[in-house]
Amino acid sequence: MQRVRLSGLLKLELRDGRTIRLCDGGWVPWASEKYIARDPTFGIIGSMEAFEEGVGDEVPAFSLTFLPASTAAAVDLAAPGMQGSRLRLWIAELDDLTGQIIGTPDQQFDGQMDQVRLVTGLRKRELPMTFVPRGERFFNSNEGNSLSPAFHKSVFPGELGEDNATGLSSAVAWGTEAQPGSNGAGSTVYPSAGWSNYANMVRTQLV
Structure with a gap:
């Protein structure tokens, strides 16, 4: 009997050409790319907002918090030029014996980086980030x-x-x-x- 487990996949394509690929444990190969639990430069995800679906008159935002490995990495992610970086999230089914993805992962979110804050304290360095769907660009009036x-x-x-x-x-x-x-x-x-x-x-x- 085939044993199946779920894994979340995150791909953040930064505006400077670098790409962050994370999963929620171990590592997962997919589409000739490798998703890992901890990025050596940008660290791990500390928290993530739950997904919601609905109909309304505004574009919903999505937020997550990075725990960067260094202050330099946090500054890189929080740079104004990173606004607009593309973020995609998937839920994948994995064969528990082989670790390979079964079928095609289900895409949960496709958006762009909107706002970033750097929160520091005693033994604390967090980077709360807000993302909006790519359709948000239709609301830009460019007045002025x-x-x-x-x-x-x-x-x-x-x-x-x-x-x-x-x-x-x-x-x-x-x-x-x-x-x-x-x-x-x-x-x-x-x-x-x-x-x-x-x-x-x-x-x-x-x-």
């Missing part, structure tokens, strides 16, 4: 990006208009084809005065 100097230059390379748009009540992106105002006797540009002051200057010249 289009009027930032960095985004403006990504669309219009070399165009420095947004760098000088300071002190404005309502910022407007400057296109490369936009022409400066003219009073009929040549063009005059006041890049640092702000649009309201600039408009007043133009009106004064026209009187």
Whole structure:
């Protein structure tokens, strides 16, 4: 009679190219990869939130806590550039005699890293991490990006208009084809005065 046991598999693909593969005991081979109980750099999982299913008007989050092997590893995982790292979790059936996976593991979660906190104390170093489903990206409105100097230059390379748009009540992106105002006797540009002051200057010249 075949004896079957269950094993959890975790795969965290970090944005810097490294990958963490963990299981809940021993080691498990799957898809030419090896899942182990303790990562030599990033340690083990201290706790994990229970899975829940349901229907609602918001995207559910999932959290777990890493116990990193060193402060350096904790800092690496908590770096801002790691946000968006992909996390996948499976439940696999294992043949108790051979240790091989039976069939295909059942995927429980596919999401991305959202928030990370570093908690330290006396003989304590924990890294609570929150993950959200990848569908969370559909909720990103990116409001304000289009009027930032960095985004403006990504669309219009070399165009420095947004760098000088300071002190404005309502910022407007400057296109490369936009022409400066003219009073009929040549063009005059006041890049640092702000649009309201600039408009007043133009009106004064026209009187």
